[in-house]
Amino acid sequence: MRLVIILIILFFIILLIEKTIDKLLGVKRKNIAKTNGKKVDQWGRAIIVVIYLVYIVSRAAVTTEWHFILFLLTLMGYQAILEWKYLRGSKQYLSTLLSSMIIFSILSLTFTTIFK
Numbered sequence: 139m140r141l142v143i144i145l146i147i148l149f150f151i152i153l154l155i156e157k158t159i160d161k162l163l164g165v166k167r168k169n170i171a172k173t174n175g176k177k178v179d180q181w182g183r184a185i186i187v188v189i190y191l192v193y194i195v196s197r198a199a200v201t202t203e204w205h206f207i208l209f210l211l212t213l214m215g216y217q218a219i220l221e222w223k224y225l226r227g228s229k230q231y232l233s234t235l236l237s238s239m240i241i242f243s244i245l246s247l248t249f250t251t252i253f254k
Contacts, residue, residue, distance in 0.1 A: 141252065148248060155244075156237045165233045168225050170217075175224035182216055207245050214238040 160167065170179045190209045214234060221231035 144248065144252065148244065151244065152237075152241050155240050156233070159233050159236050159240075163229045163233050163236075165228065165230050168228060168230060170220050170224055173224040175220050178224075179220055182220070183213065186212055186216060204249070207242065207249065210245070211238060211242055214241075 159165075170176065186209070190205070190212075194205060215238065218231045218234040218238070221228065221234055225231070
């Protein structure tokens with residue numbers, strides 16, 4: 139039960155961080171799916187998910203929380219690259235990169251504390 143409460147709190151903290159960074163940078167969120175990058179986005183995310191799942195299933199690792207963090211960072215990095223490429227003239231990719239770094243820090247601290 140404690141883990142669920144912590145995850146819910148983390149979710150809201152991350153949401154608040156993303157909204158704050160967007161506001162500070164003056165970013166109005168746009169969706170890549172409404173650009174020419176829709177298929178690239180879908181295929182890229184699918185490939186990343188499949189690679190992650192195959193890796194996790196084939197390797198019964200004890201430290202899967204770190205693999206999950208790496209998976210999230212890979213997805214966010216991929217999203218930032220696509221935002222930079224397909225949403226020209228927008229600072230949305232900067233917002234994604236800053237959010238990723240902050241979220242990585244929060245998740246790292248949380249996982250080292252909870253799973254210690």
